[in-house]
Amino acid sequence: MKYRAEIDGLRALAVIPVILFHAGFEQFSGGFVGVDIFFVISGYLITTLLIEDIENQRFSLFDFYERRARRILPALLLVMLCCIPFAWAWLPPQAMKDFSQSLLATSSFSSNILFWLKSGYFDSANELKPLLHTWSLAVEEQYYVLFPLFLLSLWRFGKARLFWIIAALAVLSLLLSEWGSRHSPTANFYLTPTRVWELFAGALTAFIVQGNGSKSNNALALSGLAAVVVSIFTFDENTPFPSLYALAPILGTALILIYANKDTYVAKLLSTRVFVGLGLVSYSAYLWHQPILAFYRHATVEQNTVTYIVLICVTIILAYLSWRYVEQPFRSRTRINRSRFFWLTSVAIISVCTFGIMGNASDGFAKKRNKTLFKDLAYNSSRLGYIKCPEALSKTTPTLDYCHGTSDKPNALLVGDSHADDKFYGIAKALNQYQWRLIGNPACPPIMGVNFEAANGIACTARLKKIFTFLENQKSIELVVLSFSHAYPLDSFVAADHVQSKHSPLDAVIEDIDDPLLSRVDTFYAGLERTLKFLQKLNIKTIITIDTPELTFFPVDCITGRISCHFLENDVLTRQIIHRGQLEKLATRHTNIRIYDPIDLFCKNKQCSILRDGHTLYRDSDHLSLYGSEYYGIDFAFWFDQQGQ
Template identity: 30%
Template sequence: MENKTAHIKYRPDIDGIRAIAIILTLFFHAKIPYFSGGFIGVDVFFVISGFLITSIILKNLNSNSFSFKEFYIRRVKRIFPVLIVVLISVWLIGWNYFLLDEFKLLNKHLAAGTVFSSNLVLFFESGNYFAASSESKLLLHLWSLAIEEQFYLFWPLSLFIIWKFQKHVLKIIFAIIIISFILNIYTISFNKVMAFYFPFTRFWELLIGGFLAYLNLFKKNSIDIYIDNILNKFYISINASNLKSILGISLIILGLVFCSNSEILYPGFWALFPVIGSFLLIFSDQNSFINKYFLSNRVMVFIGGLSYSLYLWHWPILAFSNTINGGESSLITNTFCLFISLILSYLSYILIEKPIRFSERKLTLNILIFTPIIIGIITSLLYFYKVKPLSSHDPLITKINDSLIDWTAPNAHIYEIYEKSNPKNHNNGKVLYWGDSNMGQYWSRIEKIQNEHPENSKSILFAYQTGCFPVLHVSKINEVDCLKWSEKIYKLRNDPEIDTVVLAANWHALYEAKGIVFNDINNHEEQIFYNSVAMNKFFNQLSSQVKAFKENRKKVYLILNIPVGKEYSPKSLLTRSFINGIKINEKKFVDNPKFMSENLLISSKLKKIADENGAIIIDPTKLLCHNSSCQVMTNDFYPIYLDSTHLNASYVRENASFIDETLLIHEKSFENSKIN
């Protein structure tokens, strides 16, 4: 091979491909119509990154000038300057506008961001049903940067070793790609979140770019000649370069369309669309029609040049906007956020990124290296020592924060049944409590009554699992754990020691959650959302279960929905603005006629099931609501909800007396507590 220079030639069309990647990503995050599949922009970035990094390493290896030190100095100067500014800015936002628990989580994410482990932190958070929503995590987007940086740790040394086997470099790279891709396909079959966030299930995308780098440097001309000869044989009047670019842009567009389906498992095979599309676009000659006249035009090159700064800035701004707007901003607001992101990105590029990237000063380099370390140490200490944000000085806001973590329930995330025997009398019988997290919310009251009235209470079998209805054949899309769980619990209908069964769930989710499905005997998934046939199957199955429990001499209770909706969340009691900071709205009741009308449809079906099978209905709204006005705070301004769909443990423990009759023998219950 002939010697190459240690620098790769600048290609404006690659900045144009970067522009495609960042536009897709920004429009996806801003929820621009028709861009719900725009998350594939990250995959385009991965291919570009793998191509450029591998091209640099290969050229230096080929000219015997490769230096690990120089490689990582370049990476530091490229990655750290704007990242440091964004991290500090995000911390200041959290300090001024976040609640204690939000601020603690932010410090955790900041620490993870400084050591490029955000993807792993987010993966381990994903198993927590009550974790903060994605829209409120200001550094959520750093997961992809973490994967890239993990690749930069793995790949230079690997390629340095592979290069010693000169005749087999391409084969070895291809073999690693296949191994990583197989890991992706295998992992997604049992844990789609792991497949999304773990580096070794995503490295194949960067390695495709690396594979292309080798082809482009050492094989491109021979491949183009081979393709042109085939095209000429079939009298196709298009050259290889134009064909590759047309196919490349087409695959990315198809990826955007196909990946708009929320039911797909990603990355999986679907990631091949943006990955192969990016591969072909880069592999095309920069003088091909699409690359020259579309990707290399001034606007695309300008946007592509800002892509790194745009990526870092846009998500914290959108996420902060979502936070101060109660969870979701309007399309107009999101568009304005993208405009602000563009301005900040341009300033960052001109004032920070470009000057530092080409600076030769050692002091600048030392500052870049040690500043993230200092930020990581400080934020780690803030996380572990629970240093408080400004909002914690307000006692009412402190109550809001306390309510957000006010949850008590056993075995919250494992598929086991919690048993609590009556310490005084084992002959009082057993109650089976079965449901999703809306059953879990009642644990504090159930435990309190059994502890305070051991002579008159029964033993407890508490079977709750977040997200799983107490109904056979019902699960979430592409998940089977709920199916196995419900079958396990339903077998307890034959247990003679159980004399009472209590079923509770967020039944209202049937009318708002698209991911809930009914699995028929052929394991065919049928969405329940706005599907009258599947909805009828759901309620028919519930009815047959209630009937079976009754036939086995069980007393059956059906607990109707508590009021649900963002109006009930403690965070809805807050008003946040960029200018005025965080304030509390001291309202004790909210009007939600929409929920009340929708709940009437569901409760009427449940009441019909109860009437037909001899079950007993418990209606929490009798305690919580007057007409369409429902309680959200006690008289001393403590919220009664944990979030938008669950009561908190403190309120339930002292007030949810409607649950007492399910646990006490001789149908003894205590007078309903009055609303505080």
């Protein structure tokens, strides 16, 4: 097959947006389409080689698989082996177990299935998975295993008929992808049946070019490049993908392969030294970038653009080194013969899989660390035996994410957002003279008369109305505890989880229904005051909890010894100064409410810690662990009794 420099340039156009997208550069919001460009290129190149070998009667299935193994395995195994010591140093047991599973899945080219079962591609937690990107290698390898067999079995029908058979299968896969984007988006993203049409697009392109040669057509080549570039800069995580939207980068890539011959503007651009150089190391760059970014995110919360640029440069340097000293030697049968190649790769695969099996079987080597502390990071309230809410609350639209209790006839409610959810276990257990129910929704504070849409897009207004309507219709409720985050009306978040996810309080809509010109702070606490008046009218005892301290670090970082588990009380009070001041004003105006301050649970002599009695009180940077909830509940119950409630 004749070498085309523009194809290496096209690889660069694929890999750079992927890296920039994963590094969080928002301008490249559709950078993930780089993977789709790779799929088309792979389909094109593999099919071209297969057609030439079959037509010249030199095709060997074993030789084909060996060439694929030489192309993919050495650099991949090197990256996986290099990941292991960093994972050992930085990953907590659950993340280590997940990593161990991904080692096994990647080694068997089934990681796309593993990540499909685990989560969605755009989930923020996926930024922390070092081998997430190997899902695309799994799709390609599954294709490589089956496509030669498919081609051989149907070759007798002739190339023309074979072309249309592949075209029909591509259309079916595309239609399945369009359906999957609406009904099963995670499976649609990861699994081969809804991705294979992209590889088939490359195969069909190979039939066209192999039969007619590549053409020089500036208009069509530029159109293809424009379709790819527009996709990179306009698509984002809200774009259903893959789906009919994916036709833009797929057909754009096909147009470049067919019409961007060396005389076209596009070919000249893609054949420049920079593009070709990046294209040559694109496979290694793709392999290195995700582990580097993921381990950096595990290592620190404080992230900035300059550091990401440095990490991208490190990625390119490592990519060059692994291309020069691993990819190139292993692809040469004269430098590394067949027996040596299989011996070396077998040893590496056995080593990776052995570690993966041990890590999975030992729950991430939990016994070699402080198992109790790491166990505290897990949070699962579904096993606590709570009674589900009636369907009127939990099933009818809009649904509430939090709605369960200790009794189907409650006389006490804990109302709020996720900062109520994490305290319910402890309060309900410690103050068990009441029959409790938790009711609320993440990111939805209990404020009335406010148009509120959370920073993560959750529409809270209708949910809050549903909660207050339920309260108004209940005659048995004697006590309501309001618990919620204080950060909604502020200018920025400080909790490490929010900083990492790049959410901002300013992304939330907070508008007073009666007076839209009120400031965000005044609107928020005016809404809270309406809630208090509403509860007072119903003659319900009301308690507001001052928010627990937010952490500027992740608990796992202090558990693993990377940073201190301690922080200053003054820093907490400074961050909460608006919250505390506003609650103090409300308490002055409404003497029938009580305010519970948990600061002394975490802070002694101006020093604070998330550790108590061999346990961690937090499961992340702003939510309590189950142990922390129980610890909180005991103090809350003691305070409650002291109030004479």
